[in-house]
Amino acid sequence: MYIQFHGAAEQVTGSCYLIEAGKTRILLDCGMVQGSRLEELLNREDFPFDPASIDAVILSHSHIDHSGRLPFLVKSGFSGKIYTQKASRDLCRIMLKDAGYLNEREAEWENKKRQRKGLDLLTPYFTVKDAEYAMLQFKGTNYSEIKKISPTISFRLNDAGHILGSSIVEVWIEEQGVKKKIVFSGDIGYPNRPIMHDPTIIKDADLVLLESTYGDRFHRSPEDTHQELTDIICQANSDKGNIIIPAFAVGRTQRLLYDFSKYYDEWDLDRWKISLDSPMAISATEVYSKYTDLYDDDAAEMWKNKSIKSLLPNFSFSKTANQSMQLNKIPSGQIIIAGSGMCTGGRIKHHLKHNIWRKHCHIMITGFQARGTLGRQLVEGAGHIRLWGETLKVNAKVHTLGGLSAHADQTDLVNWYKNFSQNPPVVLVHGEPVAMQALQTKLKNETSSEVLIAKKSKKIDLLNLSNINFI
Ligand SMILES: [Zn+2]
Ligand SMILES: [Zn+2]
Structure with a gap:
């Protein structure tokens, strides 16, 4: 035994x-x-x-x-x-x-x-x-x-x-x-x-x-995390760049969508276009919608029998590679949630390539980054990163939010x-x-x-x- x-x-x-x-x-x-x-x-x-x-x-x-x-x-x-x-x-x-x-x-x-x-x-x-x-x-x-x-x-x-x-x-x-x-x-x-x-x-x-x-x-308190998010979005509003969020398809993505729905007015989110640019996260969000009985009371009340689009009118799913590439052409006013969560693969790498060297952009790291990953380099304050053999300067502001863990x-x-x-x-x-x-x-x-x-x-x-x- x-x-x-x-x-x-x-x-x-x-x-x-x-x-x-x-x-x-x-x-x-x-x-x-x-x-x-x-x-x-x-x-x-x-x-x-x-x-x-x-x-x-x-x-x-x-x-x-x-x-x-x-x-x-x-x-x-x-x-x-x-x-x-x-x-x-x-x-x-x-x-x-x-x-x-x-x-x-x-x-x-x-x-x-x-x-x-x-x-x-x-x-x-x-x-x-x-x-x-x-x-x-x-x-x-x-x-x-x-x-x-x-x-x-x-x-x-x-x-x-x-x-x-x-x-x-x-x-x-x-x-x-x-x-x-x-x-x-x-x-x-x-x-x-x-x-x-x-x-x-x-x-x-x-x-x-x-x-x-x-x-x-020690995670920040929910109140401090809320303030941190409010400050980032407020700063990004005046910087007029994009907010890029590497997010895990299951869990973190839905948490972010929940916060965006709940604080839509407080954060003036109607000024932004919010895209979920990950076929896997889109499918996972559909599974979340199927099991509302597993939610806590607040989330159940907010999400039960309601579509995400009724709560977030400027939200869209970006399913195809073509839709994803279109997002790369827009220089400001976008919140893009894309995988993978540790920036090791997937569409996030393309969004980083197009935004990380721009000082008006913001990168929000929302979860654990394992040793050896690109996400870990960003958390540790790398001045440059390499993507597909190209060296890119990190000019965007990188925020690490432990409280969303x-x-x-x-x-x-x-x-x-x-x-x-x-x-x-x-x-x-x-x-x-x-x-x-x-x-x-x-x-x-x-x-x-x-x-x-x-x-x-x-x-x-x-x-x-x-x-x-x-x-
Ligand atoms: Zn886990
Ligand atoms: Zn685990």
Whole structure:
């Protein structure tokens, strides 16, 4: 009876943990590594376990750093079910197909270079078809229902308040009459966030896997974040440039649209044209519209039975590449939301190319930027960036808004953990080392708990949690 850490160990992305109890082996998440090109090559490597030997996957949520390698897992022999909340399943259908499409384009691009060098050609490690095939193994479930995977393992999903359909996962396992309960936080939100419910409070566990993305940060208060947004839009109004927002298709985009709808008059948004320039974010927004029952009361009241266009009259979806290119020609008065969220690909790169060197433009960074990404360079104040072999000067004003994050900060994480009775041991996952160490110190100081930092490939013996250590 053990858990093994195959990803998101001393890094944020690539979430993947293997649990074995009795004869059953399950995975919690099967995510992609996101970062530099070199780091992302790791996604193509074989799994460090036999995919055919895995009985089921429990998926916390649809973000690609949690779900992105599922098509590759299926292609490599996994034939079991993939359990996730129903909205999360619908979002995965969009996101995994998109990931397959990007893989195909990436391989095409790489192969042009390889052909010229006389090297062997690459095949995409999974395609759109592979993603569609993997979707057949998905089993959508509801929050709060206990599901049995085998005689030795059952689980329950609970609202994590991070994005639509995101879950905190409770897993009950049994071996030779010994029962243990693991709680995996997944990515968790925080109380009083727009659209989402507060993260579910769980009171009992034998072991907690806790995310630590912002384990060393403190978000600004909602009031300060609101003021920050107001100031940026006000400044941009007088600068008469564009506002470019790299946004994650699922979660952040809908949050921004919610804020724009709510503060339409206060922010004088009728002076602007607002475009959502991402086919994937458009599809994700449609899924959000389908599951209004998962919203908190404010969002449900504002959005139920209303179209976005009735709330935002100057808003448009930019679906085709041609529509996207048209946006590049307009020098001012536009708010453009485009993916990818970390500026590693997609239409945002084109908008940056056309706007970043212009001092009247504003770039709004709204979410976590992994090491090695272009978005991270912007957050760290790069004076120049490189796009398609061209060096561009960063003259636009770059704003980083931590308060729009979909992740709990240090205080939220500690408060959520403190709801557990009897201080169960904690393994920190999903964080960069500095954030993990800060959260480890804080948790140790405030509770008497054992707090470990996940180590890649290492195991924990679940029968020996009173003396918890990696083996
Ligand atoms: Zn997430
Ligand atoms: Zn994540």
